[in-house]
Amino acid sequence: MGQTVFEPKIVAFCCWWSAYGAADLAGISKMTYPSSVRIVRVPCSGRVDTLHILRAFRNGADGVIVAGCLKDGGCHYVNGNMKADRRMKELKKALDSIGIGSERLQIFFLSAGMPDKFVEYTTEFARKIEQLGSVGLTVK
Amino acid sequence: MATIATLGLTGDAGCHVILASLHEKLIELLGPNELVFCQILKDSKAIPDHVHVVLVEGSVRTESDRARLEEARGKAEALITMGSCAVFGGIQSLCNLLDTEELVKETYQTTTTKNGQHRDHLPKVLPKNLPVHELVKVDYAIPGCPPEPDEVASVLGALLKGQTPRLSQKNICDECEKKREGKLEAKLKRISERPSDPERCFLEQGFLCMGPATRAGCHAKCLAARMPCEGCRGPADEKYDQGLAMLDALTSAGRESLSAYPLTTMSAMYHRFSFATSVLGKMLERKNRT
Numbered sequence: 159m160g161q162t163v164f165e166p167k168i169v170a171f172c173c174w175w176s177a178y179g180a181a182d183l184a185g186i187s188k189m190t191y192p193s194s195v196r197i198v199r200v201p202c203s204g205r206v207d208t209l210h211i212l213r214a215f216r217n218g219a220d221g222v223i224v225a226g227c228l229k230d231g232g233c234h235y236v237n238g239n240m241k242a243d244r245r246m247k248e249l250k251k252a253l254d255s256i257g258i259g260s261e262r263l264q265i266f267f268l269s270a271g272m273p274d275k276f277v278e279y280t281t282e283f284a285r286k287i288e289q290l291g292s293v294g295l296t297v298k
Numbered sequence: 299m300a301t302i303a304t305l306g307l308t309g310d311a312g313c314h315v316i317l318a319s320l321h322e323k324l325i326e327l328l329g330p331n332e333l334v335f336c337q338i339l340k341d342s343k344a345i346p347d348h349v350h351v352v353l354v355e356g357s358v359r360t361e362s363d364r365a366r367l368e369e370a371r372g373k374a375e376a377l378i379t380m381g382s383c384a385v386f387g388g389i390q391s392l393c394n395l396l397d398t399e400e401l402v403k404e405t406y407q408t409t410t411t412k413n414g415q416h417r418d419h420l421p422k423v424l425p426k427n428l429p430v431h432e433l434v435k436v437d438y439a440i441p442g443c444p445p446e447p448d449e450v451a452s453v454l455g456a457l458l459k460g461q462t463p464r465l466s467q468k469n470i471c472d473e474c475e476k477k478r479e480g481k482l483e484a485k486l487k488r489i490s491e492r493p494s495d496p497e498r499c500f501l502e503q504g505f506l507c508m509g510p511a512t513r514a515g516c517h518a519k520c521l522a523a524r525m526p527c528e529g530c531r532g533p534a535d536e537k538y539d540q541g542l543a544m545l546d547a548l549t550s551a552g553r554e555s556l557s558a559y560p561l562t563t564m565s566a567m568y569h570r571f572s573f574a575t576s577v578l579g580k581m582l583e584r585k586n587r588t
Contacts, residue, residue, distance in 0.1 A: 204550070207542070207546050208542045208545055208546055209539055209542050209543075209546075209577060212542070212577045212578070212581065213577070215581070216577070216580075216581065240552075241549060241550045241552075244549040244552065245545070245546060245549040245550075248545055248549055248564075249545075251564070252564070252578055255395070256578055256581045256582050257582070258581070
């Protein structure tokens, strides 16, 4: 008792057309997902730069999610999700090398009609980050 | 009349050579002003107690660099950094990816040195290679490796007259004369595989050219000499991260083959001159702690 429970800070960049819709629907359907997940709505997952993610980590995020439309033609902007996929693959390597660890960054793809998947993915990710603990990055 | 001193830290003195290569233009440029300390041009042994301007070349790698820089800053009214080492940390910042202890061991404790002992008279190596602005206030920065002589002359001339010159905010592609067709090769190539059409954009032919993420002002000289841009002049504006911007652009353009490169190679490609000032370089600290 008296022990403080570690609550991670997770930033989720959600695409307006799918992931944000799924999160919205999850709310309407009264489904619950971890309160540690903070959603940032972006027009498209392809808009999320490597710099956005690194800044999130530098400003105290313990995990970052990028959520976009389903692969194989699901993207509202034709191929934004594929750009995000390639970008995150590269960034994961960089995260490994600078000691943050690629497991703290996750990309997933879903459609606006998949609130259950959204809940499942975020819960799973939050649990993983809770186990990993804080990034402890104290860089200005 | 203003007094000017120059200071060389960790670097190759190339920027001093650029200053010397101005020849008679240097005399015009200086006018009534006096160069009081310049190891390549003058015989004076130390910076006088008070100077108006100090030009700094090179990055801060050792304790001695730091002490000399701090001394110069204390004596000078204005400090101008010259060249990519001083402004961004330079190529030697890629050492920040490696462990300093191991690095010193590798360099100085081979079988050729006596009993593998560290030489005491060598200045202590700092844990990281740093650009000048991380330690002291910098009043103006002239990037480039080496900086363009014409640019050095015009910027210095303007600064000595009390004006604040502005560097170009465009990128190299705006100055490059290569033809662009709007079609990209899927595979990334090394420059050892020669470009099939030297008059066509290198990036379109699959070579990594840092032109889109690099500040203009050098008239795309390397490209005119059929070499892709290495990005020595840093990002077009301080608020961008040169290497990450390039990574974002390349992944958007669909370069699957990028994954074949580990981070050290990637950084050597994207952050060749600016690793110490990049976000990745700044975030590295944690790795060395744990």
